[in-house]
Amino acid sequence: MSSHRRPRLAALGAVLAAGSLALSAVPAAAVTGGTPVADADTTHAYTAKITVGAHDRGCSAVLVDAEWLLTAASCFAEDPAVSLAVPAGVPDRPTTAVIGRSDLSGTQGAERRVVEIVPRTDRDVVLARLNRPVTGVAPAQLATAAPAAGAELTFAGYGRTKTVWAPLELHTGTYTVDSVAATSAGVTGKNGAAACMGDAGGPVVSGGRLVGLSSQSSQGGCLGVDATQTSTAGVIARVDDLAPWIAEKAGATRIVDFNGDAVEDIAIGDPMATVGTDTTAGLVRVVHGGGKGTAEITQDLDWVPGGAEAGDHFGNHLATVDYNEDGYTDLVVSASEENVGSAVDAGFVDILFGGENGLGSGPAARHFEQGAGNGSIAASTPETGDRMGASLAAGTTAEGRPWVLIGTPGEALGSLAKAGGAFYVHGDTNVSVNQDTGAVPGAAEADDAFGTSVAGDPNFIAIGAPGDAIGGHANAGNLAVLSHKLGADGRPTVVAGMDQDNEKISGGAEAGDKFGQALALVAYRPSGAATATDSILAIGSPGEALAAETGAAQQAGAGNVMLVHIKADGTWDYLHALNQGSGTDDRSGTIEAGDGVGSALSAVNTAPREVGSAATLKIAVGSPGEDLAGVADAGAIHTFSLMGPAGADDLWIEAGDGDGIPGSPGEGDKLGTSIHFTPRNLYAGMPYGPTATGALHVLPFPNAVPGGTSRPATTYQPGQGGLPAHGKYFGYSVR
Template identity: 40%
Template sequence: MVHVVYGDGKGTLVLSQALEAVPGVPEADDQYGFSLAVYDADLDGCSDLVVGDPYEDIGAVPDSGVVHVIYGSVSGLNAGGTAAKEFYQGSGARLGGGPETDDWVGYAVAAGKTSSGTPFLLIGVPGESIADVEDAGGFHYLSGTAMTTAFVHQDTDVAGAVAGTAERDDRFGSSLAATPTHFGVGTPGEALGTVPFAGGVGFFSHALTSGSPKPLGGIGQDQDAVSGDEQVGDQFGAAVAMVPYRASGATSTAESLLVVGTPGQDLKTTVDAGSVQVFKLAVNGTFTETAAIDQNLDGVDGEAEAGDFFGKQLAAVNSSPNATSTATTTRLAIGVPGEESSEEHPEKGGVLIVPLVGAPGASDRWIDPGYGIGSLPAPRMLAGLSLAASPSLLYVGSPYGPAEARAVYGFPWNVASGGAPTQVIKPGEGGIPETGVAFGATVR
């Protein structure tokens, strides 16, 4: 189920497959709303909602997955007369290929407009088999208001080779992020040499060649230009985020900052502490690492501990994309779901907020359950698994733990450590139905 909260107190809306206007029917374990994106798909000036349902059964094929685009209007979502569109793999479907068990269409989605104003939608299919290579993964790229589609995987033959090759358990398409000039695709299961599940990220331009986006390159910890060492189970690329970037003196915002989470990274003997790296992407596809962040870095709040999984989730913002990027305008939230501040509250979780430009520890902030994120810390709340960015607020979902703590909290990006949210959205308040199992597990 998806709860839509309109701005300026204009009410709420509940979307699910129980509605006649939404394709399909509710089924056990669908997890409708597992992924979300917002963009103007038809260029009518109203936001449209993308809903991923990766565990939807297509016919008798379990967990093949589906994505819905639900159209907005001046009267609200799903209220303007344009029927929702359904995207799945199968006979007569809008996406190429056929449905297969555990394809997970819609496990990740990302959407927006290119620098030329063309709407685009990315749909991850991390469980897709490429030929006889199981779980190699791929993604669908939908371009323009006509939503012309192209399917891309690591063996796709396009101008400028896609980084890597299709291998078992790569899970290419598990994570997606985009700006108007670039987009990134996470491959957390990528093997680097003999190191399994080390991970990698491919990045692309929105420029189309024969309908497919142009590959620009790939990033992995086996490259000299990338800090850190590839390790078993690092899962480099398990989370990605991107924002537009404009250097001082530049006349346009043509570059991007790509943020990559590596939640399984071991820091010396500290297993699964996790780390995050930031890369600047040039228009021509060259990249430069600008920051490597972990909780052992000078000035950064906290201390790296085993099982923190620092970087498991990310959210980033550039609140002034048409001006020079600064530490104030470009901010990054890093989810640390395994964090625990005491033996009483194991895996309580937390969120670290850092600048994307300049030293990460220069203006970092920390919030966690009982310290900004509600008032009730408890074991295994896993705070930091649900994050979203708007230009003005960082949204933190708190779907687990005590029922009274389950909510979505909106924090100013400059919130002080432990500071209070300026918005709280929770079941039973503001027109939202009182029932809220896992409320806020995904936020957009």
């Protein structure tokens, strides 16, 4: 460890993981008598220098994935001499990493923040997630067999040397393997080389492949160690058997984690709730995972911008992203009916930052209100009916850059009332996107409502204009697709425009289709690609009229969902439609008037690093107008695979059918109004009933797909589980 603390001494073997590289009680490691690595030598470019806190502790590490390092648990343990136990989640002190820089005074390689720790419990090893992927540095490849006794291994690190307390150069040395155990190996430094403080977690390689990490050392010859200590013996933590574990952790999708404890949290909007005496002011409830309690967020809290007022509808739309890249999930929340000055229902949006104690314990909130701040938002004027934040999406690009997309469907463009627009927020700035900017398809017209829906993934964003008239057909609808690549004007690059008069898309534009009323985008890895370069776009058209059988009468407002494959280069192909069944197919449900299929959509890729398949790419489709057993607007949710025929892998979900929605179908319940699909759960909000306050039902993923073994579902509602009893439309939004 490169720090200003003198090491305590202990005999070799005193504690197996007594510290980052010391058989003493402190983190250790730096190569004494080793060889400095030339700046141009990239053999060990995957080696990283870790700094914990304000240089409280220093260690070495190795890049094993574009987003992940392997290093010693003892680097993060509170007292490695006592225990190597490290809590999962955000490190308790700010931690940085420099990767691919043999000479730390140089500029090559990358500098990143460590934002998550995933510990092993059986050895001195943790995975450390970086805030952004590293490019230009090839990760180390793991060995597939344990090192053999007598073998020579190369080790590298940034720790002390014989003469320098905190060297700037990467050093290497050679170990001879003395013995091999299940999770470790005993080694001795060759030719006087020893791991010193700061080398802990550094790579140990054989034949160019990673077999272990430096863990403990007698530190013979290391600066600051008693001159009578001459032993160069040590212990390495084996990693040759960890490839499946690394792949599992690195390939998992991020969870919502407002307090950084690696346990999933939930944010639930109730935009019609009363706050104090202000009716329909709105609020957000947070349920912390692991039984860590609940929180209520309103605009009357001193860390939330604005103040609670009747009709604000705070919490009507939610999105999540780690916007400041500190490891804590941040909540994007809108109050789209907020009055701004004299502008009624102008709306605004906030990013509420997570922290050690959850939302509100991080940095001050970022507030987005037209006419304030900077960028296009500052240049815009809040006007009555803008409804800024009537739709929200957030995420990170393939390069790891956070972004937020804010729909403003009531925005007037010149004299065109409700033409609509959106704001793309990234870094410290933002830009407007509407049908009068750049190459955005379509012409701005009154009542287009561009921005009614927004969606995005690491590759693309999509913005819907369901009110757009196509070929004279009012409210036929269209949409725009853009990539995250910014053009010369600072705006995302337009990829395509789509409507149902496009020759690629089945059907034709008709009045009232509302094509683009709901959108979902999910990235996936096509066959032959190394990463998730492509996307599938799902387009809801809940006003679409369909016939249940060939030649039968059209059922008005039955609803439809269309799937589009967007390729890495921006070209696209229509796939097929998803809708309810008829008497001659294998789809669940029955096409009926007023079902509103596609009113809400949520898509998920359960294994984004694997080649996409029917098993990994799923979508939940809301049909809130579904009548069941003579009950009007009971609602239902229909899940499909995004690959393969519509009926081959679908599941119908309604209240009381055993999948996890309790009770029985009720009039006006409108199940399918609020849905959010993740690789772990299907969140089904029921803000309209049957409970007077609204409720949220959390169905484990196997409950929501065919062939899964159902597990107990969880219901959240006001007055239960520590949640305050008051509420109105609880479950209207969820993340």
